[in-house]
Every structure is written in structure tokens, then in C-alpha cells.
Amino acid sequence: MKRTLDQVVDALDIETFVLCGDEEEARQIGERLLAELNLPHGDIVFLEFNGCGARLRLRSYLHRPGQGYPWLSPQEES
Amino acid sequence: MKKVLLAALDPVHDNAVKLLNRKLSELGYQTIILPPGVHENEVIERAVQEQPAAILISRTLGYQVAEILGRLVDLAEAAGLREHTLLGVGGMAITRELGAELGFDATFTGELDIEEVVAFIEGKYLAENRQKIRFRHEKPDITGGYTYQFKDPRIEHLLDQITDQILEWVKGKTTPAIERAKIRLAFLEEEGGNFLDSNHKRAGEYLERYLKWCGPQVQAFYREGKLPEGVRRLNAAEVAKLMARLKQTDCDSPRLPPGGGKPLVFVQYGTGCPLMDSIHIKTVEAWGADGVLHFDPSWGAQQEGLLEGWLSHQHDGTILTLENLRLIRSAMQPTTLWNVRGHRGLNTPEVQILAATAGADLLKINIPYGATAGGSDPARLTVDGVYSLRLAAQYGLPFDIPGNDELSGVPPHKTFAGMLVMVMLGLKLGAKPIPKPLLCYSPYMQIEGQMEDNYVDMNTAKLEVWREIVDAPLWPGEPVGFMTHTADRIQSAVTTAAHVALAASLGVDAVTMASSDEAYSKGAISAAARVDTLRAVRDMLRFMGNSRFQATPRAALIQEQLRNEVIAVLEKVAQRGDFVAAIHEGLFGNQQDGLYAGRVGRDTVMIA
Numbered sequence: 001m002k003r004t005l006d007q008v009v010d011a012l013d014i015e016t017f018v019l020c021g022d023e024e025e026a027r028q029i030g031e032r033l034l035a036e037l038n039l040p041h042g043d044i045v046f047l048e049f050n051g052c053g054a055r056l057r058l059r060s061y062l063h064r065p066g067q068g069y070p071w072l073s074p075q076e077e078s
Numbered sequence: 079m080k081k082v083l084l085a086a087l088d089p090v091h092d093n094a095v096k097l098l099n100r101k102l103s104e105l106g107y108q109t110i111i112l113p114p115g116v117h118e119n120e121v122i123e124r125a126v127q128e129q130p131a132a133i134l135i136s137r138t139l140g141y142q143v144a145e146i147l148g149r150l151v152d153l154a155e156a157a158g159l160r161e162h163t164l165l166g167v168g169g170m171a172i173t174r175e176l177g178a179e180l181g182f183d184a185t186f187t188g189e190l191d192i193e194e195v196v197a198f199i200e201g202k203y204l205a206e207n208r209q210k211i212r213f214r215h216e217k218p219d220i221t222g223g224y225t226y227q228f229k230d231p232r233i234e235h236l237l238d239q240i241t242d243q244i245l246e247w248v249k250g251k252t253t254p255a256i257e258r259a260k261i262r263l264a265f266l267e268e269e270g271g272n273f274l275d276s277n278h279k280r281a282g283e284y285l286e287r288y289l290k291w292c293g294p295q296v297q298a299f300y301r302e303g304k305l306p307e308g309v310r311r312l313n314a315a316e317v318a319k320l321m322a323r324l325k326q327t328d329c330d331s332p333r334l335p336p337g338g339g340k341p342l343v344f345v346q347y348g349t350g351c352p353l354m355d356s357i358h359i360k361t362v363e364a365w366g367a368d369g370v371l372h373f374d375p376s377w378g379a380q381q382e383g384l385l386e387g388w389l390s391h392q393h394d395g396t397i398l399t400l401e402n403l404r405l406i407r408s409a410m411q412p413t414t415l416w417n418v419r420g421h422r423g424l425n426t427p428e429v430q431i432l433a434a435t436a437g438a439d440l441l442k443i444n445i446p447y448g449a450t451a452g453g454s455d456p457a458r459l460t461v462d463g464v465y466s467l468r469l470a471a472q473y474g475l476p477f478d479i480p481g482n483d484e485l486s487g488v489p490p491h492k493t494f495a496g497m498l499v500m501v502m503l504g505l506k507l508g509a510k511p512i513p514k515p516l517l518c519y520s521p522y523m524q525i526e527g528q529m530e531d532n533y534v535d536m537n538t539a540k541l542e543v544w545r546e547i548v549d550a551p552l553w554p555g556e557p558v559g560f561m562t563h564t565a566d567r568i569q570s571a572v573t574t575a576a577h578v579a580l581a582a583s584l585g586v587d588a589v590t591m592a593s594s595d596e597a598y599s600k601g602a603i604s605a606a607a608r609v610d611t612l613r614a615v616r617d618m619l620r621f622m623g624n625s626r627f628q629a630t631p632r633a634a635l636i637q638e639q640l641r642n643e644v645i646a647v648l649e650k651v652a653q654r655g656d657f658v659a660a661i662h663e664g665l666f667g668n669q670q671d672g673l674y675a676g677r678v679g680r681d682t683v684m685i686a
Binding site: 009010011013041043045046048057059061064065066067068069071072073 | 310390
């Protein structure tokens with residue numbers, strides 16, 4: 001396989017905690033983070049703001065069901 | 079029994095060898111345990127005296143671990159012990175790589191697995207291939223040991239009346255689905271393949287007869303090669319790559335309940351792609367699931383006829399074709415139980431045939447549920463459902479009866495009344511029913527405020543009332559904890575695990591559980607989300623062991639009320655004297671409950 005990301009079966013989740021003022025700010029941070037990481041089909045799966053910051057889970061579907069899957073190919077083939 | 083020498087080559091940490099000492103002694107082994115702080119030469123001296131079958135060493139501290147253990151191996155070698163004494167090592171400081179490098183016969187890491195240790199002592203352990211130890215040997219029978227005796231004669235009598243009427247009503251009736259099923263059966267018996275295979279001499283003839291009973295989309299697929307929107311054919315190379323990949327895997331794993339036993343744990347799949355499904359199935363097998371349930375797309379259930387070939391699409395539910403089913407079955411461990419649902423659509427009888435042909439272990443049929451909301455017309459599904467139950471009996475496959483109409487807002491007593499009709503109907507036709515009461519926080523419960531204090535009382539009552547009525551297996555689903563999940567994966571895993579633990583505590587036979595993506599609706603369920611909840615369930619069941627949840631006295635009151643309300647519904651249905659009309663008139667759930675009779679396949683019942 002050419003890329004390590006090819007070995008991800010379907011989704012890549014990123015969990016983190018960000019300092020922010022409210023839920024909306026957290027959402028914007030999450031969206032900017034997805035864009036900066038240049039991950040395809042990005043989405044905020046979960047967001048919970050309390051007091052000083054938010055717990056965030058971002059998701060990118062690298063390989064959706066029904067597409068071709070690079071992980072099916074042995075390393076030397078790709 | 080064999081003699082085993084146990085020693086902690088560690089100044090203080092000897093928990094592991096003490097635990098091994100107890101467990102091995104209980105199994106009848108003659109154990110010799112040395113005190114902590116013992117030196118490697120003392121271990122070997124004792125071994126020379128005792129000549130044990132195995133020496134098991136534990137080491138927690140990382141300091142000089144390689145030097146100490148290396149000396150022990152050298153001394154064992156020099157004393158001539160290696161020819162007849164096995165050398166095993168484990169503990170916090172030990173990795174598989176270190177154990178192998180130092181020359182131990184086996185290295186044990188992680189939580190103590192006594193079966194693995196015993197296999198080692200008995201010479202069945204292969205260090206280079208740990209998977210040789212099999213955790214699962216056969217498929218369990220969920221219905222085994224149940225008599226299906228009704229404990230309440232009043233309920234039995236009402237069900238008798240209702241089901242006699244159903245069986246009388248379906249006599250002499252048929253549907254396009256039944257006609258297709260007969261053609262499919264005859265074709266399978268004669269040729270055993272698919273309609274589009276040119277190697278089958280009479281495939282064209284069978285196909286023409288089949289298409290007479292199909293809808294326009296299915297006809298266009300076979301006649302013009304036109305795929306429904308969003309559907310893609312998988313090619314042989316993709317399938318071959320999957321098979322090659324799966325050949326390298328062995329997902330045999332210890333069961334989730336500690337020490338085995340109840341409940342069997344099932345996981346639903348239906349990513350839209352049989353290749354992705356296969357990988358998800360391997361994942362859940364590896365993390366301890368006992369079985370999986372196939373979910374098909376709703377559009378497939380709403381058209382007359384089934385497609386064929388390896389097909390995928392990018393929506394929920396995996397297309398039901400014989401080739402897809404066979405592919406998925408071939409990916410599973412032989413011991414994995416497999417359920418295929420087909421009870422909500424226009425292809426119910428044919429789905430039972432394809433499922434049984436592909437190797438399914440369980441079927442899913444519930445007429446009152448399948449004939450409501452987005453489901454089939456009640457008359458149509460009653461005729462199809464009875465035919466399907468006959469097929470289930472003929473195949474000797476149990477069928478489960480999901481109670482998911484509760485999710486529309488139907489109160490449990492109405493859902494249960496419908497499920498009970500299915501139990502009796504199945505029994506009369508020679509099939510083996512498995513009721514699946516839903517453990518959930520349903521809309522009805524939320525609106526009525528019936529579960530505000532806790533989730534234990536209502537769910538306990540919902541299971542216990544079944545025990546009070548009939549001696550049948552119980553399999554809460556589908557999945558447990560419905561409407562308690564959020565997109566927070568930790569919360570979702572916890573609530574799933576709590577519901578599984580409650581079900582296990584109440585001695586159910588099986589349980590269907592969700593992934594931690596249950597409440598996330600903007601994308602497919604991920605493989606990691608499946609692992610989340612299976613991992614949580616394993617630890618929750620370990621935490622519970624044989625202890626039990628204690629419901630409050632309110633559970634008994636709910637149970638009594640439920641039973642009385644179930645009887646009241648059955649009385650109304652029996653009095654109505656027309657099962658199909660009873661569904662239309664909302665006796666099993668009406669518009670106020672959020673339910674309405676299904677419309678798909680209306681006016682398609684024919685005189686045979």
C-alpha cells in the first residue's frame with residue numbers, strides 16, 4: 001500500500017478537547033480543524049461544551065461502503 | 079494430574095502465581111508454589127527434585143528482567159530440564175517478543191486466561207501461533223431446552239382462536255411473492271444457481287416465469303441489465319481479494335460473558351456493501367460477538383422480486399441476493415450464528431429460501447410489525463408470513479419476532495400481543511419462535527413518563543412478563559438500549575453495556591447490541607464503533623459476573639399491568655375474528671400510537 005491511510009477500514013475519528021467560549025465557537029474550531037487536516041468527507045460527530053471548553057469528535061470517511069477499498073490489495077500491488 | 083512448579087522471580091509481586099496456584103489446583107493439577115523473592119537457581123534446584131511437567135514464572139518489575147529470565151533459561155537447559163519440562167513466563171514486565179527471544183516455550187500477556195495456560199501445560203499450545211487454541215467449537219441452539227408450554231391458559235385459548243382464524247383465512251390464497259418463491263425453489267433444486275448464468279440450461283425459462291411476478295425495476299435489471307440507482311456490481315477481482323485477505327485471519331475469540339454461558343451476543347450489520355460487511359463481521363467476531371444479523375435496504379423490500387449477483391450500494395442495508403448472502407456467509411467463522419431478516423417487505427418467502435440456501439441459522443418473521451408503518455399491506459404479509467413460517471419449519475430454522483414497533487410509539491402490551499400471535503402461529507406450523515421484546519426508552523415511555531426514575535423496572539417487567547406467559551427463549555433487541563444512545567461514543571457504549579448486563583442479569587438467551595454509532599445518522603457505522611460497545615459489554619459482564627440487578631417493587635406492578643393489558647388486546651383481536659382487519663383497525667397499534675397499516679403490496683393477494 002502506498003499510504004498508511006489506505007489501511008483504515010472506513011472512518012478516521014479524531015477526538016480532542018478545545019478551549020473555547022461556547023458551543024458555536026467549538027463547532028467552528030472543529031470545522032477549521034477538519035479543513036486544515038485536509039480530510040475528506042469531514043463531519044463533527046459529537047460536540048459537548050461545558051464551562052471552559054468542548055469535547056469534540058471529528059470524523060472523516062476515508063473509505064465509504066460501496067467504494068473501492070485500497071486495504072483489500074496486498075502492499076506490493078498498489 | 080500433572081505437576082506444575084510456580085514461581086514469581088520478583089521481590090514482592092506474586093499475585094499471578096497465587097492465582098494460578100488456586101485455579102490449577104481446582105482443576106486437579108499438583109502445584110508447587112515458591113515464595114516471592116526466590117532466585118532463579120533455587121527454582122531450577124526445586125525443578126530438578128520435582129521434575130514438573132511445566133514451570134510457570136511470573137515477573138512484574140522491569141529491572142534486569144532479561145538478565146534474570148535469561149539466566150533461568152540457561153540453568154534449565156544446563157540441568158537437562160528442557161527435554162521434559164515446559165517453560166512458561168508471564169507478568170507485567172513481559173512481552174511476547176521478550177519471552178520468545180529468551181527461549182521460553184510460551185509467553186502469557188494481558189489478563190490471565192486459564193484455558194490458554196492449561197493448553198500449554200497439556201502440550202497443546204503453539205507459541206508461534208496462539209490462535210491454535212480454539213475458543214468456539216459449535217453453534218449454540220437458542221431454542222434448546224424450551225417446551226413452549228403456555229403457562230396462562232386464558233392467553234393460550236385466545237391465541238388458539240386468533241391463529242385458527244388466520245390459518246383458515248390464508249387457505250387457498252397466494253401472492254406474487256409465493257409464486258416467485260415456488261419458482262426459486264424449483265430452480266434451486268434443479269440447477270442450484272442464478273438466473274443469469276448461461277451455463278444453466280433452463281435458466282432462461284425459469285427467469286421468464288420468475289419475471290412474470292416481478293416489478294418493473296427487477297424486470298429492467300434482468301432484461302436490460304439496468305442497475306437501480308446507486309447500485310454497483312462488484313467484480314470478481316474485488317471478491318477474490320477479499321477472500322485472499324480473509325484467508326489470513328482467524329477471528330475465533332473468547333465469548334463475552336465470563337466463562338461462557340448466556341447470553342449470546344448478536345450485532346446487526348448492513349453497511350450496503352458485502353465486502354465491507356465481511357470485514358465488520360470479522361471485527362465483531364474477533365471482539366467476541368456470537369452472531370450477526372443481516373439488514374437489507376428498505377427499497378429492496380418494497381419491490382416485487384430480488385436482484386442477483388454481487389451488488390453494493392452507498393446506503394444503509396445490504397442488498398439481498400443469493401450471491402451477496404453466500405459471500406457474507408463464507409467470510410464468517412463456522413461457529414458464528416447468522417440471522418437474515420425478511421419480514422417487512424414484498425419478498426418475505428423468497429428471503430427465507432435464499433437465507434436457508436446460503437446457510438442462515440435463524441430467520442425473522444413478525445406479521446403485525448412488518449405490516450405496519452413503512453411495511454407491507456396486512457393481507458399480503460399475512461399470506462406471505464404464514465407461507466414463510468412453513469418454510470422456516472421445513473428448514474428447521476428458528477425464527478425471531480422483533481418487537482420494534484414500540485419505536486413508533488406503540489405501548490409494549492400491544493406489541494407483545496402481536497408477538498404472542500406469532501409465537502402461537504409459528505408453533506402451529508411446526509416452527510420454533512424466539513420472542514424479542516425491545517429493551518428501550520421508547521416514545522411511549524417518554525411521553526407517559528413511565529421510566530423517569532430508572533430503566534431497570536420497566537425492562538425487567540417487560541422480560542419477566544414473557545416468562546409468566548410462555549416457556550420460550552428470550553432475546554431482547556433490537557438493539558437493546560434503543561433511544562438511550564447519543565453520539566457520544568462513551569455514553570453510547572456505557573448505555574449499551576448496561577442494557578446487555580441487565581438482560582444478562584435476567585437470564586435471557588441472547589441479546590442484540592448496538593455500536594457506538596447508533597445515534598449518529600450522517601454516515602455508515604464504523605468498524606471502530608462496533609469495537610467500542612463490544613469492549614464495553616465484555617467489561618460490564620465481567621463486572622457483573624453472577625450478581626443481579628435489583629428492580630424496585632414497581633417492576634412487579636408494571637409486569638401485572640402489562641399482562642392484563644396484553645390479555646385485553648388479545649380479547650379484542652379474538653372478538654374481532656379477523657386478524658387482518660384487526661391490524662387495519664389498529665388493535666396492535668393505531669394512528670394515535672404512531673402506527674398505521676402498511677401499504678406496500680396492497681391488493682396483490684390472489685386466489686391460488
